Amino acid sequence: xxxxxxxxxxxxxxxxxxxVVYERLGRSLPRTAxxxxxxxxxxxxxxxxxxxxxxxxxxxxxxxxQVHKWxxxxxxxxxxxxxxxxxxxxxxISNLRILGPxxxxxxxxxxxxxxxxxxxxxxxxxxxxxQGTPGCMLMGPAGFFEMNEGVxxxxxHVHMHPDDAAFYGVKAGDAMKLKIGGPCGLTLDQxxxxxxxSFKLEVHIxxxxxxxxxxxxxxxxxxxx
Amino acid sequence: xxxxxxxxxxxxxxxxxxxVVYERLGRSLPRTAxxxxxxxxxxxxxxxxxxxxxxxxxxxxxxxxQVHKWxxxxxxxxxxxxxxxxxxxxxxISNLRILGPxxxxxxxxxxxxxxxxxxxxxxxxxxxxxQGTPGCMLMGPAGFFEMNEGVxxxxxHVHMHPDDAAFYGVKAGDAMKLKIGGPCGLTLDQxxxxxxxSFKLEVHIxxxxxxxxxxxxxxxxxxxx
Numbered sequence: 001x002x003x004x005x006x007x008x009x010x011x012x013x014x015x016x017x018x019x020v021v022y023e024r025l026g027r028s029l030p031r032t033a034x035x036x037x038x039x040x041x042x043x044x045x046x047x048x049x050x051x052x053x054x055x056x057x058x059x060x061x062x063x064x065x066q067v068h069k070w071x072x073x074x075x076x077x078x079x080x081x082x083x084x085x086x087x088x089x090x091x092x093i094s095n096l097r098i099l100g101p102x103x104x105x106x107x108x109x110x111x112x113x114x115x116x117x118x119x120x121x122x123x124x125x126x127x128x129x130x131q132g133t134p135g136c137m138l139m140g141p142a143g144f145f146e147m148n149e150g151v152x153x154x155x156x157h158v159h160m161h162p163d164d165a166a167f168y169g170v171k172a173g174d175a176m177k178l179k180i181g182g183p184c185g186l187t188l189d190q191x192x193x194x195x196x197x198s199f200k201l202e203v204h205i206x207x208x209x210x211x212x213x214x215x216x217x218x219x220x221x222x223x224x225x
Numbered sequence: 226x227x228x229x230x231x232x233x234x235x236x237x238x239x240x241x242x243x244x245v246v247y248e249r250l251g252r253s254l255p256r257t258a259x260x261x262x263x264x265x266x267x268x269x270x271x272x273x274x275x276x277x278x279x280x281x282x283x284x285x286x287x288x289x290x291q292v293h294k295w296x297x298x299x300x301x302x303x304x305x306x307x308x309x310x311x312x313x314x315x316x317x318i319s320n321l322r323i324l325g326p327x328x329x330x331x332x333x334x335x336x337x338x339x340x341x342x343x344x345x346x347x348x349x350x351x352x353x354x355x356q357g358t359p360g361c362m363l364m365g366p367a368g369f370f371e372m373n374e375g376v377x378x379x380x381x382h383v384h385m386h387p388d389d390a391a392f393y394g395v396k397a398g399d400a401m402k403l404k405i406g407g408p409c410g411l412t413l414d415q416x417x418x419x420x421x422x423s424f425k426l427e428v429h430i431x432x433x434x435x436x437x438x439x440x441x442x443x444x445x446x447x448x449x450x
Binding site for chain 2: 111112113116124153155156183184185186187188189190207208209211212214
């Protein structure tokens with residue numbers, strides 16, 4: 001079972017090409033090109049993480065999530081399975097994507113635009129910190145699963161290998177900025193650094209953030225301390 | 226017919242209170258409080274501007290737009306009337322608000338999140354510059370109206386009185402930045418300055434931009450050159 005993403009992100013290819021070209025030309029690399037890893041910025045559309053128990057309640061006993069698409073972080077995937085979310089005012093979001101593998105908590109990550117259409121307040125939380133957050137009802141082909149809590153807007157964050165943290169001069173829990181270029185560019189503050197040896201350098205923002213600046217694969221992005 | 230907004234924006238009240246308090250205390254005003262006018266930042270939800278001909282086609286001969294709510298700019302209002310927009314892939318947006326008074330062109334302003342759900346590319350344009358942009362079909366209670374062009378994402382902009390432009394040291398067509406605070410704050414680049422003696426100082430951003438930073442009435446905002 002391969003765990004590599006199906007195609008290389010443009011930022012990864014550009015980083016490699018830049019290093020090779022500067023080497024061939026015998027020139028010294030600009031600062032960004034000396035980074036140990038390319039900066040990949042991905043937009044996370046609304047999704048959920050589920051426990052094995054929730055997957056069984058929704059899809060049937062013994063059900064295992066199927067891989068739809070491998071994500072940039074090793075081992076993480078978008079599942080083939082999707083759900084219907086029923087909000088506190090009986091408004092609905094269809095085709096909510098499940099991300100795998102299963103976790104030890106149930107969590108739904110929405111954008112504020114989603115929460116306005118559902119008609120409820122969405123707390124801003126670090127992923128995993130769901131105490132006291134609103135819940136919702138999930139509906140799958142085999143049944144319902146009630147989440148008592150766990151519906152959040154995930155705080156924007158950057159996954160970093162310790163080598164990346166050293167290069168940028170930050171540690172886990174620090175806040176960085178992400179400058180995004182283009183004709184409707186912006187700079188995101190409060191980008192939380194998450195550091196782990198298993199992580200590849202990747203910024204996760206949500207659809208509101210990605211659409212505010214019309215982030216495209218070729219939009220220039222820069223991490224700033 | 227009163228053209229004043231129904232309630233004062235929080236920024237206007239704060240600006241007045243700040244000036245009075247500093248004066249009573251006999252202290253000199255901080256820089257932002259010396260501005261000739263308060264900085265009001267408003268989120269424009271998707272909406273459209275129509276010609277009198279389009280209003281008649283959609284709502285019936287001789288129909289005049291009714292005022293639902295006065296906006297901050299003098300004479301501008303959200304109309305009681307709403308429309309259904311039918312996109313190029315037959316996907317629909319209901320309850321599209323019309324802003325009045327009528328103009329001499331038809332223009333629909335959407336967010337990128339809207340255009341993704343409609344399934345088409347949305348050009349970023351200065352309001353009024355609609356040549357070569359996509360069109361759509363509008364449906365009202367009295368009939369249909371086909372727009373051959375005019376569906377855009379409006380470039381973020383700030384309305385300024387010449388006094389405001391002088392205070393900030395900018396002129397019409399310049400770009401400024403808007404720094405928005407809070408736990409998911411950001412700084413918007415490429416904020417277009419529009420200057421006219423009839424304008425009150427007001428930034429217009431769309432729902433993607435407002436939701437990216439969870440803009441609330443008490444969120445601190447600052448215009449930066």
